[in-house]
Amino acid sequence: MYETDTKSPKxxxxxxxxxxxxxxxxxxxxxxxxxxxMRKASTDLTLVALEGDSGLTxxxxxxxxxxxxxxxxxxxxxxxxxxxxxxxISTSHKSVISQxxxxxxxLRFDAASVKVPNNKAAIITNGT
Numbered sequence: 129m130y131e132t133d134t135k136s137p138k139x140x141x142x143x144x145x146x147x148x149x150x151x152x153x154x155x156x157x158x159x160x161x162x163x164x165x166m167r168k169a170s171t172d173l174t175l176v177a178l179e180g181d182s183g184l185t186x187x188x189x190x191x192x193x194x195x196x197x198x199x200x201x202x203x204x205x206x207x208x209x210x211x212x213x214x215x216x217i218s219t220s221h222k223s224v225i226s227q228x229x230x231x232x233x234x235l236r237f238d239a240a241s242v243k244v245p246n247n248k249a250a251i252i253t254n255g256t
Contacts, residue, residue, distance in 0.1 A: 136167065149179060163252060171244040171252050173202070177213050178236060185211040191244065193251045200251040202242050213238045 145156030163171070175189065189202040189212045203209040205221045217224045217239045244252055 139163070161252075168246060170246055172241055173244050174241045175238070176240075177238040179213045179238065182211075182215045187211060187213045189213070191251050196251065198251045200245065202240075202244075204240070204242050207240060207242070212240070216240075 139162045141158065141161045143156060143158055147154055147156070173191075179187065185208075188210060191200045191202065192198075201209045202212055204218065206216065206218050206223050207214060215236055215238060217237075219241045246252065
């Protein structure tokens with residue numbers, strides 16, 4: 129952590145949602161999440177899972193904001209909305225294959241960083 133007068137504050141929230149996921153949905157509460165009151169909110173969500181298998185589909189990661197009554201299914205260029213956990217390490221728009229061994233299939237380990245929309249479809253807004 130550091131302090132600077134030239135950049136806006138960054139809020140970091142860590143949630144331990146480690147749980148077994150079977151055939152039923154699992155909800156993980158993101159309590160303590162904070163957005164700025166006034167300026168534009170910009171959110172990156174980073175997730176790590178031990179489920180990902182590129183051959184198994186129909187897994188999703190969904191954000192629900194009950195206050196706004198909105199739902200957003202996470203996806204990116206390399207993560208389909210219906211196969212989000214697909215055994216890879218990725219940022220919003222690209223796979224990261226600089227690890228050793230260099231592979232797109234990480235044998236059920238997933239690490240994803242995804243931008244959450246803050247346009248008209250925003251699920252996370254100021255003060256939420």
